[in-house]
Amino acid sequence: MNAPELLLTPREMRKADASVIRSGTPGVTLMQNAGAAVADAAREMVSPGARIVVLAGPGQNGGDGIVAATRLREQGYRVSLGLLGKREAFSGDAALVAREWPSDVVAVDGANLAPAELVIDALFGGGLSREIEGAARAAIDRINMSGGPVLAVDLPSGIDGETGAVRGIAVRAARTVTFAARKPGHYLLPGRTFCGDVTVADIGVGSSDLQASGGRTYVNAPALWREAIPRPGPSSHKYERGHVLVASGGATRTGAARLAARAALRIGAGVVTVASPPEALGVNAAQLTAIMLRGCDGPEGLHAILADERLNALVVGPALGVTAVTRAMVAVAAQARRRLVLDADALTSFEGLASELHQGFRSAPTVITPHDGEFTRLFKGHPDILDPSSKVERARRAAAYLSAVAVLKGADTVIAAPDGRAAINANGTPYLGTAGSGDVLCGIIAGLMAQHLPAFEAAAAAVWIHAEAGAAFGAGLISEDLPELIPEVLQGLLGA
Ligand SMILES: NC(=O)C1=CN([C@@H]2O[C@H](COP(=O)(O)OP(=O)(O)OC[C@H]3O[C@@H](n4cnc5c(N)ncnc54)[C@H](O)[C@@H]3O)[C@@H](O)[C@H]2O)[C@H](O)CC1
Numbered sequence: 001m002n003a004p005e006l007l008l009t010p011r012e013m014r015k016a017d018a019s020v021i022r023s024g025t026p027g028v029t030l031m032q033n034a035g036a037a038v039a040d041a042a043r044e045m046v047s048p049g050a051r052i053v054v055l056a057g058p059g060q061n062g063g064d065g066i067v068a069a070t071r072l073r074e075q076g077y078r079v080s081l082g083l084l085g086k087r088e089a090f091s092g093d094a095a096l097v098a099r100e101w102p103s104d105v106v107a108v109d110g111a112n113l114a115p116a117e118l119v120i121d122a123l124f125g126g127g128l129s130r131e132i133e134g135a136a137r138a139a140i141d142r143i144n145m146s147g148g149p150v151l152a153v154d155l156p157s158g159i160d161g162e163t164g165a166v167r168g169i170a171v172r173a174a175r176t177v178t179f180a181a182r183k184p185g186h187y188l189l190p191g192r193t194f195c196g197d198v199t200v201a202d203i204g205v206g207s208s209d210l211q212a213s214g215g216r217t218y219v220n221a222p223a224l225w226r227e228a229i230p231r232p233g234p235s236s237h238k239y240e241r242g243h244v245l246v247a248s249g250g251a252t253r254t255g256a257a258r259l260a261a262r263a264a265l266r267i268g269a270g271v272v273t274v275a276s277p278p279e280a281l282g283v284n285a286a287q288l289t290a291i292m293l294r295g296c297d298g299p300e301g302l303h304a305i306l307a308d309e310r311l312n313a314l315v316v317g318p319a320l321g322v323t324a325v326t327r328a329m330v331a332v333a334a335q336a337r338r339r340l341v342l343d344a345d346a347l348t349s350f351e352g353l354a355s356e357l358h359q360g361f362r363s364a365p366t367v368i369t370p371h372d373g374e375f376t377r378l379f380k381g382h383p384d385i386l387d388p389s390s391k392v393e394r395a396r397r398a399a400a401y402l403s404a405v406a407v408l409k410g411a412d413t414v415i416a417a418p419d420g421r422a423a424i425n426a427n428g429t430p431y432l433g434t435a436g437s438g439d440v441l442c443g444i445i446a447g448l449m450a451q452h453l454p455a456f457e458a459a460a461a462a463v464w465i466h467a468e469a470g471a472a473f474g475a476g477l478i479s480e481d482l483p484e485l486i487p488e489v490l491q492g493l494l495g496a
């Protein structure tokens with residue numbers, strides 16, 4: 001089975017590099033390997049002997065670019081090298097390789113991009129540390145205006161490798177060659193949209209060096225959780241596959257709960273029940289078949305229903321209303337030692353009140369599924385959670401604060417666990433941005449938790465399955481379609 005793909009921030013990458021160097025490989029060998037991989041990629045993008053412009057910045061990213069330039073020149077390409085700084089100003093390994101460049105250099109602003117078949121962008125990589133201005137900014141502007149293909153070294157210059165942010169301006173690349181491991185900035189938005197195709201070159205950083213980096217951020221893909229997805233055995237009983245309870249809103253707000261319930265059933269929960277306010281029983285009853293229905297009059301009603309020990313996973317939030325009653329429902333659900341998914345109104349009802357969900361809030365597995373707006377409202381007054389520029393870090397801090405898995409939704413959904421693991425989702429589709437889509441997602445999470453998946457694996461698997469279903473359908477998708485698309489995705493995963 002494939003191992004989960006670890007993503008390293010530039011800081012973690014430096015630790016991995018240091019580990020390789022400690023074991024005896026000189027840093028310049030890593031740089032030679034990196035530059036050679038860039039040259040290999042360049043050759044795939046141009047015709048033999050083509051004109052190539054390499055623009056190199058002042059750090060080690062520039063060093064990789066100079067190695068690539070040297071290789072390509074040796075291989076018969078007409079290469080010109082533009083430098084952001086002075087040739088003598090390089091330090092470290094870049095200074096060593098800069099001495100080997102056998103020809104002239106020009107300043108970046110003197111490099112003529114027009115006749116080039118390819119521009120190689122080696123201005124900045126993992127060491128980008130501030131907004132881009134002046135000559136570097138003008139160079140990036142010219143690269144983007146040139147209209148030709150760009151091959152980025154490690155990261156498109158201007159993209160922050162940790163956060164995916166554009167630091168003032170960024171190169172739009174057709175292809176990016178990165179080294180040893182992808183970086184979060186290749187997946188997080190907007191960075192992802194600047195990278196083009198991203199390939200990872202092996203430059204001699206081993207898996208033990210990657211581990212030495214301390215990185216705990218992964219690409220959200222089946223390798224991370226496939227083994228945990230349950231397969232019913234020949235003698236399994238429906239209650240062994242869990243019993244999900246979904247709290248419904250009032251008479252005019254019942255659809256969200258039914259979407260979540262249907263998704264929980266489709267993902268394999270043995271039994272699913274909608275807990276409905278008395279006035280909404282009629283409308284719910286008219287539209288439920290395999291899903292069971294029980295009357296539930298507010299927090300006391302929920303408390304009474306939870307006497308049934310077989311109910312092992314709860315969904316609280318969708319369309320419940322932003323009220324003190326919803327807060328009371330959450331309190332009852334939180335006190336019950338059941339797996340719990342909190343979404344939408346359950347989170348917004350705690351606007352600025354996250355501290356009520358802190359410290360001993362839960363001992364049973366819990367998942368929260370806010371989008372950005374809900375996240376900001378919930379953690380109002382918590383700059384330590386809201387301020388980090390990395391979405392991964394924000395989700396991680398929220399997870400640690402609440403002792404719950406945090407699913408921070410968006411086109412680059414991040415799933416983070418209280419123990420520090422995090423995953424960035426990459427199979428999303430814009431078609432998922434449709435009313436009720438989030439309700440389906442929390443039903444899938446609860447359905448997987450009911451089947452005993454740990455909260456992090458359940459949330460990560462659910463996000464991926466939900467996106468895969470949406471992408472399979474494409475244009476015209478509505479949320480009612482999503483639960484019906486789950487079987488095909490599940491069968492693809494389980495091979496049955
Ligand atoms: N295993 C690997 O991944 C290897 C990676 N290599 C390459 O090294 C770079 C990282 O090198 P580093 O010197 O740390 O950083 P940069 O080259 O990205 O830039 C640092 C350089 O730029 C200056 N600077 C930073 N931000 C700005 C700005 N906004 N404006 C102007 N100047 C800026 C800073 O002061 C430094 O001078 C990595 O990406 C790989 O490409 C190794 O070659 C091999 C192993």
Ligand SMILES: [K+]
Nearest residue numbers: 124153155157
């Ligand atoms: K670059």
